[in-house]
Amino acid sequence: MTTTVNPSPNPLKLRERIKLPRQHMPEQPADERSRNFTEVNLGYSAELARQEALRCLECEKPTCMDKCPVGVKVREFVRLIVAGDFLVAAAKIREDNVLPAITGRVCPQEDHCEGACKLCKKGESLGIGYLERFVADYEQRMGTIRLPAAPPTGKRVAVVGSGPSGLTVAGDLVQKGHMVRVFEALHELGGVLVYGIPEFRLPKEIVREQIDQLRAMGVEFETDVVVGKTVTIDELMEEEHYDAVFIGTGAGLPLFMNIPGEHLNGVYSANEFLTRINLMKAYQFPAYDQPMVDLRGKDVAVIGGGNTALDAIRSALRLGARKAYVMYRRSEAEMPARAEEVRHARQEGIEFRMLTSPIEFLSDGKGWLGGLRCLSMQLGEPDASGRRRPVPIPGSEFELPLSVAVIAIGTSANPVIQSTTTGLATDTRGYIQADTLTQRTSRKGVFAGGDIVTGTATVILAMAAGRRSAKSIHEYLTTDQW
Amino acid sequence: MFKIVHAEFIAPGIKRFEVEAPRIARKHKAGQFVILRLHDRGERIPITIENSNPERGTINIVVQSVGKTTHLLNALNAGDNILDVVGPLGKPSEIALFGNVVVIGGGVGVAMAYPTAAALKLAGNHVAAIIGARNKELVILEREMRQVSDELTITTDDGSYAEKGLVTDKLRRLIDNGTRIDLVLAVGPIPMMRAVAELTRKDHIRTIVSLNPIMIDGTGMCGGCRVLVDGKSQFACVDGPEFDGHLVDFAVLTQRNSTYRQEEERSMEEFRRHLEPRAADSPDDVGCAHGGRG
Ligand SMILES: Cc1cc2nc3c(=O)[nH]c(=O)nc-3n(C[C@H](O)[C@H](O)[C@H](O)COP(=O)(O)OP(=O)(O)OC[C@H]3O[C@@H](n4cnc5c(N)ncnc54)[C@H](O)[C@@H]3O)c2cc1C
Ligand code: FES
Numbered sequence: 001m002t003t004t005v006n007p008s009p010n011p012l013k014l015r016e017r018i019k020l021p022r023q024h025m026p027e028q029p030a031d032e033r034s035r036n037f038t039e040v041n042l043g044y045s046a047e048l049a050r051q052e053a054l055r056c057l058e059c060e061k062p063t064c065m066d067k068c069p070v071g072v073k074v075r076e077f078v079r080l081i082v083a084g085d086f087l088v089a090a091a092k093i094r095e096d097n098v099l100p101a102i103t104g105r106v107c108p109q110e111d112h113c114e115g116a117c118k119l120c121k122k123g124e125s126l127g128i129g130y131l132e133r134f135v136a137d138y139e140q141r142m143g144t145i146r147l148p149a150a151p152p153t154g155k156r157v158a159v160v161g162s163g164p165s166g167l168t169v170a171g172d173l174v175q176k177g178h179m180v181r182v183f184e185a186l187h188e189l190g191g192v193l194v195y196g197i198p199e200f201r202l203p204k205e206i207v208r209e210q211i212d213q214l215r216a217m218g219v220e221f222e223t224d225v226v227v228g229k230t231v232t233i234d235e236l237m238e239e240e241h242y243d244a245v246f247i248g249t250g251a252g253l254p255l256f257m258n259i260p261g262e263h264l265n266g267v268y269s270a271n272e273f274l275t276r277i278n279l280m281k282a283y284q285f286p287a288y289d290q291p292m293v294d295l296r297g298k299d300v301a302v303i304g305g306g307n308t309a310l311d312a313i314r315s316a317l318r319l320g321a322r323k324a325y326v327m328y329r330r331s332e333a334e335m336p337a338r339a340e341e342v343r344h345a346r347q348e349g350i351e352f353r354m355l356t357s358p359i360e361f362l363s364d365g366k367g368w369l370g371g372l373r374c375l376s377m378q379l380g381e382p383d384a385s386g387r388r389r390p391v392p393i394p395g396s397e398f399e400l401p402l403s404v405a406v407i408a409i410g411t412s413a414n415p416v417i418q419s420t421t422t423g424l425a426t427d428t429r430g431y432i433q434a435d436t437l438t439q440r441t442s443r444k445g446v447f448a449g450g451d452i453v454t455g456t457a458t459v460i461l462a463m464a465a466g467r468r469s470a471k472s473i474h475e476y477l478t479t480d481q482w
Numbered sequence: 483m484f485k486i487v488h489a490e491f492i493a494p495g496i497k498r499f500e501v502e503a504p505r506i507a508r509k510h511k512a513g514q515f516v517i518l519r520l521h522d523r524g525e526r527i528p529i530t531i532e533n534s535n536p537e538r539g540t541i542n543i544v545v546q547s548v549g550k551t552t553h554l555l556n557a558l559n560a561g562d563n564i565l566d567v568v569g570p571l572g573k574p575s576e577i578a579l580f581g582n583v584v585v586i587g588g589g590v591g592v593a594m595a596y597p598t599a600a601a602l603k604l605a606g607n608h609v610a611a612i613i614g615a616r617n618k619e620l621v622i623l624e625r626e627m628r629q630v631s632d633e634l635t636i637t638t639d640d641g642s643y644a645e646k647g648l649v650t651d652k653l654r655r656l657i658d659n660g661t662r663i664d665l666v667l668a669v670g671p672i673p674m675m676r677a678v679a680e681l682t683r684k685d686h687i688r689t690i691v692s693l694n695p696i697m698i699d700g701t702g703m704c705g706g707c708r709v710l711v712d713g714k715s716q717f718a719c720v721d722g723p724e725f726d727g728h729l730v731d732f733a734v735l736t737q738r739n740s741t742y743r744q745e746e747e748r749s750m751e752e753f754r755r756h757l758e759p760r761a762a763d764s765p766d767d768v769g770c771a772h773g774g775r776g
Contacts (some may be wrong), residue, residue, distance in 0.1 A: 161611070169684065174502075177485060185568065185699070185701050186699060186701075187519055187526075187565070187568070195703075222565070224566050224567060224568040225505065225568070226568060226569075226571070226700075226701055229509065229569065229570060229571060229701075230506060230509060230568070230569065230570070231505055232508070237625075245736045252701065252702060252703040253702050253703065253705075254704070254705040256705065256715055258710070261739065262715065263708070263710055263715075263731075263737075265738060265740070266741075267740045269703060269704060269705035269706070271703055271704045272698060272704035272706040273701065274704055275698055275703070275704050276698065280525060280526070280697075280698065281523070283748070284753050285745060286745075286749050287523065288523045288524075288525075289523060289524050289525035289550060289551060289749060290525040290698075291522075291525070291742040291745030291746060291749065292524070292745070293741065293742070293745075294744075294745075299488045367737035367740070388625075398512060414702050414703065415702075415720075416700065416702065416720070423668070445577040
């Protein structure tokens with residue numbers, strides 16, 4: 001679809017646009033939301049969305065679009081919002097992004113489109129994420145304008161993992177007329193979107209609707225299949241006759257700290273903590289059967305500084321924690337979490353203990369966590385990641401009483417597929433090797449992308465890898481050339 | 483949805499199911515398990531695969547009513563469905579020609595010991611099996627175990643059937659008599675596996691135990707199943723469930739398995755209250771028994 005709105009529907013002069021303030025996202029008050037799991041951001045109204053869209057400078061060379069890993073045509077869709085054509089705006093986004101209601105909520109826009117927005121120089125960037133979310137939600141309420149799919153090709157593609165990379169591959173390829181089946185290990189589809197990111201940031205209903213859209217487009221889904229265990233990739237290709245396979249299994253294996261006391265009750269990996277809460281809805285125990293430790297009145301800390309850490313600690317707060325700390329060994333400037341999440345967490349009363357590193361989990365004498373022994377850090381020279389390296393301050397040891405600790409220091413590659421697929425090359429850390437342009441692996445007909453190739457990254461980067469994979473799978477299926 | 487094609491109680495509170503799961507049946511090897519979920523608010527629980535039939539596309543599981551989910555499960559019958567069954571999970575048992583092996587099953591652990599005993603026998607080992615239960619009624623899979631072992635000893639805690647005593651009493655006798663033992667496999671309640679490991683430690687008899695920690699996903703994603711083995715963290719769902727019994731920290735396992743005791747009791751409590759008005763058609767006794775994974 002190539003609908004463009006020309007000339008610009010925006011009646012304002014550039015000078016006037018620059019003067020307009022960024023429209024605030026309506027949100028639940030911090031003291032209310034810190035006790036519930038309902039979404040924090042309430043979404044723009046149509047009026048707010050148009051007001052915000054009017055700020056767009058409609059740059060000749062839209063840097064926002066260049067900075068988007070999937071190349072969403074920001075200028076075009078924003079113009080369509082100004083013109084009031086919300087459904088067409090949604091279709092415009094969909095040309096490049098099959099999960100706009102999700103990225104509109106969780107993408108780190110400050111690192112991509114909004115970070116590149118020219119308005120930043122004058123004040124605040126255009127609220128591109130908020131606008132994307134607005135049109136996607138509008139579309140979900142009003143019905144999609146579906147892109148016509150190509151006629152069936154008779155080719156079969158197996159997608160392993162239903163996270164953002166797998167869903168993107170599935171959506172793109174089904175559009176090209178290929179038969180696509182997604183295999184998922186868990187009982188629920190969506191990957192980190194359902195087991196990791198909590199309801200208050202990304203309602204599961206939204207994920208379900210986006211998946212239903214893919215289903216309506218013809219994508220097939222099979223849950224409860226651990227590829228490598230239930231069926232191998234070799235079997236999928238040789239016995240079930242899939243012409244190509246995409247591996248998008250994410251970076252599922254949680255890292256622990258390997259410090260004393262890590263086996264005490266009350267010490268969790270963020271994955272377990274969040275899976276209990278999000279996937280298994282343990283916060284509604286006993287209406288749901290999966291149990292969760294009672295956090296009411298307890299002091300809880302999360303160790304780490306990413307989105308995962310903030311999701312875990314904000315969940316703990318909502319489950320009644322008395323004190324909720326984020327412990328990070330670097331300073332706030334280095335925190336990899338989205339800026340909006342840090343701001344929200346602070347508003348909700350999360351205590352930030354920066355430059356702090358735990359060295360021992362202390363027992364309460366009954367097998368449960370009782371406290372944390374920590375060291376204070378200071379920032380030294382930059383390390384390989386370019387961030388200043390935290391170094392311990394001698395003699396700075398202190399203890400913090402604590403009932404529950406959640407470790408959110410990162411993940412590594414789950415080896416199940418790598419160890420059961422012949423001829424699949426991995427790097428030294430166990431991640432699958434794939435070409436950065438074509439996403440081809442060392443195994444003919446097998447492609448990989450997302451966190452299982454790059455290590456933990458972001459939803460949008462996983463989707464971008466999915467896009468590249470879909471393009472290259474389509475090429476492979478139509479030319480038969482490897 | 484996974485259809486139950488056959489279901490029968492094999493002891494009070496212990497039920498055997500044959501479930502349609504063609505993919506799992508094809509891939510199952512002795513020592514592996516499944517994770518299942520009964521309804522859309524249900525928890526995920528690990529259950530041992532007792533047997534599989536690739537031609538029929540079915541697996542057998544043996545379930546002891548312990549908590550809410552196992553009670554609900556044991557109320558199901560042929561024709562009913564299980565919402566989710568995923569597997570086969572975990573590493574298969576190591577099957578090789580060891581020589582003289584002793585396979586010990588305690589309680590429902592017998593269901594997990596059985597396929598491994600069968601495979602070990604098939605591999606040419608001399609298999610001495612010992613199965614233990616609290617009383618006569620709770621002895622399960624006696625016939626099956628007899629078929630796959632060269633000698634079978636049954637012990638009951640109260641002496642209501644066969645030998646009175648514990649499985650370790652028999653094992654100790656074997657060791658004291660100077661029987662050559664090349665490998666011991668023990669599957670059952672933690673105290674039993676721990677006692678077996680203690681018994682074989684000083685004679686350096688290789689001892690494998692099958693652990694039953696808390697699990698959620700069963701794919702290595704949550705780390706909830708971590709156990710301390712030789713001072714290192716291992717994930718039972720992917721690195722196990724079988725480990726060298728002499729290297730397992732059983733105290734940590736016991737302590738971690740108690741994490742949700744209060745919550746589990748509460749869940750059971752509410753469930754019981756729920757059942758009471760319909761107590762007449764209650765599926766089986768609601769007595770709690772020890773043991774984690776069935
Ligand atoms: C708590 C948390 C919060 C986050 N917040 C943000 C955020 O705000 N913004 C952002 O951009 N990014 C965020 N991220 C990162 C982002 O979610 C990931 O980068 C992204 O989901 C990776 O997508 P993926 O498709 O590679 O894999 P995943 O989303 O990890 O999905 C992989 C799927 O594959 C399945 N799978 C694994 N192995 C197998 C197998 N053998 N067979 C079948 N299925 C298998 C898994 O069960 C899973 O469903 C967050 C991550 C976490 C954990
Ligand atoms: S059960 Fe989650 S990692 Fe083993």
